Amino acid sequence: MDTTRNLIGGQWVEAIAGDVLVRRNPADRDEVVARYPAMAEADVAVAMDAAASATDDWRDLGSLGRGRVLLDAAALLRADAESVAADITRENGKTLAEARAEVTAAANFFEYFGGLGRGHWGELLADRRPGVDALTLREPLGVVALITPWNDPLVTPARKLAPALIAGNTVVLKPANETPLSAYHLARVLAAAGLPPGVLNVVTGRAGDLAPRLLGDPRLRAVSFTGSTAVGMRLRQDLAGTTVRLQTEMGGKNASLVLADADLPKAADTVISAAYGQCGQRCTATSRVVVDSEVYSEFVRLLRERATAMRVGPGHSDDVDLGALVSEEHLSSVAAALVRAEREGGTVHGGRRLTDGPLERGNFMSPAVVTDVPRAGQTWHEEIFGPVLAVAPVDGLTEGIAAVNEGRYGLAAAVFTRDLRAALTFVHSVDAGQVAVNLPTPGWDVHVPFGGFKESGSPFKEHGEEALGFYTRVKSAVVGYAP
Secondary structure (H helix, E strand, O other): OOEOOEEEOOEEEOOOOOOEEEEEEOOEEEEEEEEEEOOOHHHHHHHHHHHHHHHHHHHHOHHHHHHHHHHHHHHHHHHOHHHHHHHHHHHHOOOHHHHHHHHHHHHHHHHHHHHHHHOOOEEEEOOOOOOEEEEEEEEEOOEEEEEOOOOOOOHHHHHHHHHHHHOOOEEEEEOOOOOHHHHHHHHHHHHHOOOOOOOEEEOOOOHHHHHHHHHHOOOEEEEEEEOOHHHHHHHHHHHOOOOOEEEEEOOOOEEEEEOOOOOHHHHHHHHHHHHHHHHHOOOOOEEEEEEEOOOHHHHHHHHHHHHHOOOEOOOOOOOOOEOOOOOHHHHHHHHHHHHHHHHOOOEEEEOOEEOOHHHOOOOEEOOEEEEOOOOOOHHHHOOOOOOEEEEEEEOHHHHHHHHHHOOOEEOEEEEEOOOHHHHHHHHHHOOOOEEEEOOOOOOOOOOOOEOOEEOOEOOOOEOOHHHHHHHEEEEEEEEEOOO
16 A cells, blocks of 8 residues: 655655554454554654745735635535545544535535635724724734644544635644544645645654644744643643644533433434444533433433444444444543443443454444443543443432533533523533533534633634634734825
C-alpha cells in the first residue's frame, strides 16, 4: 500500500525522514487501511513556514474569493460522498450511515461559512463629532493550528477549517492518528477547489513529536482543540503567558432527565439513539439518565429491551446499529470502566466483548445499561466515551436538575416531559451549553452556536457566526470626512 501524503505548501509530501505509521481497520485488524507520514519537528517547521508565507495573499483575496473556494470544496465533497464515507467507516469503525451523515455535515460547514463571505465584516458606528464616522473591521489573526480527534474525523476539522479560512487565516491541521484519511480527503477537496498553496498544511504523526515545534512557533496566533479534558488542560498550561488564543472543546458527561409525565416509549427511543450512536464515542452522547422514581423501573425495562435489540457488526454492513470501537486499547478502557461500575455497586446489563464469527478480529461490544448507579462514584462523573448508559432514580424536577448539574462537565443536557413549566425551568436551570426538550442531547446544526460550560470547554463557541469571534480580531477606526 502506498503511503498517503500530506498537503504542505501546496505539495503532497511524505515525512522528511521517511517514517510512516500504519492504521488498521477497527472492525478487522487484519486490514491495513492506511500508511501515512510520521512527521516530526522538521516537517512542522516547513508547514509553519508555508502557512506564514501565505497569510497576506489569502487575506487580500477577500471574503468573496475565500467563500468561493469553500463552496466549491463543498460541492466536490458531496460528489465524492460515498468513497469518503467508506474511508471514514474503514478507519473509524462507525456505521456507513453515520459516516454518510458526517460527510453531509462537513459539506454543510463549508457551504455555510462560504456563504458568509457575503456577510458583514464590520460595523458603522456613531461618533459624537460631526463629519466623523466610527467603524469596526474584523481581521484574520494569521496562522492558526487546529488539533482534531478521531471520533468525528471529517466534520470536526471541517467545523474548524471553514470559519478559520473564511476569516482569512492560514492553517496547520494536526488530525488524530487513528483517522488520517479523513484529513487527506478534506485537504484534497480544498486543493481541488483552488485553495492557494500554504493556506492549509496537514501534519500527521505522534503528538509528542509535533507539539513542541507547533505550539512554540512565534508566528502561531491561535489553537483550536477538540479532544480529552486532560490534553485540553495541558494545552492551557503550555500556552499560559503567551498571546496565543486557545479554544477547547473537551469532555462531557451528558445527562437526560426523564420526568414521570414523559412519553416513556418515545423518550426511551430517543435516549437509546443519543447514547449509542457512534458506539457512544461522541462528545454530546447521552451517558447518564436520571429518571423520576415513579417511572424508574418501567423506563429501565424499556432501555434494556431496546439496547438488547441493537445489532452490532462491521460498519459497512447495512443491517447494523453499532459498529466497532475505534481501537483495541479504547475497548479495553471501556471494559475496565464497566468492571469499576460493578465495584461501585451498579448493575451492568450487556457491555460484553463480542467475538463470534466476523466479529472476532474487531473491537466490538454490546451496548451496556448500568442501573442503580451511585451518584458519588466515578461511573456517574467520569467520561467513558463508549456504549455505556448509566441510570439513576430521582424524586422529581428539582432533584433531577441537581443530578444533571453534578460534576465538572457542562456540555449537553435534555429533559423529557409534557409540562411546559418543567421544560422551561430545566432550560433555564441546567449548567450546560446545549439544552434540548424531548430531543437527544444536542450537537445541533452548523448555524447554531456550539460549546460547553465548566470543564467541557472554553468560552469561545463553535458553529454559526459566533465561531468567527475566535478566528478574527476587531480593529476600530475613525474617519473624518467633513471639510
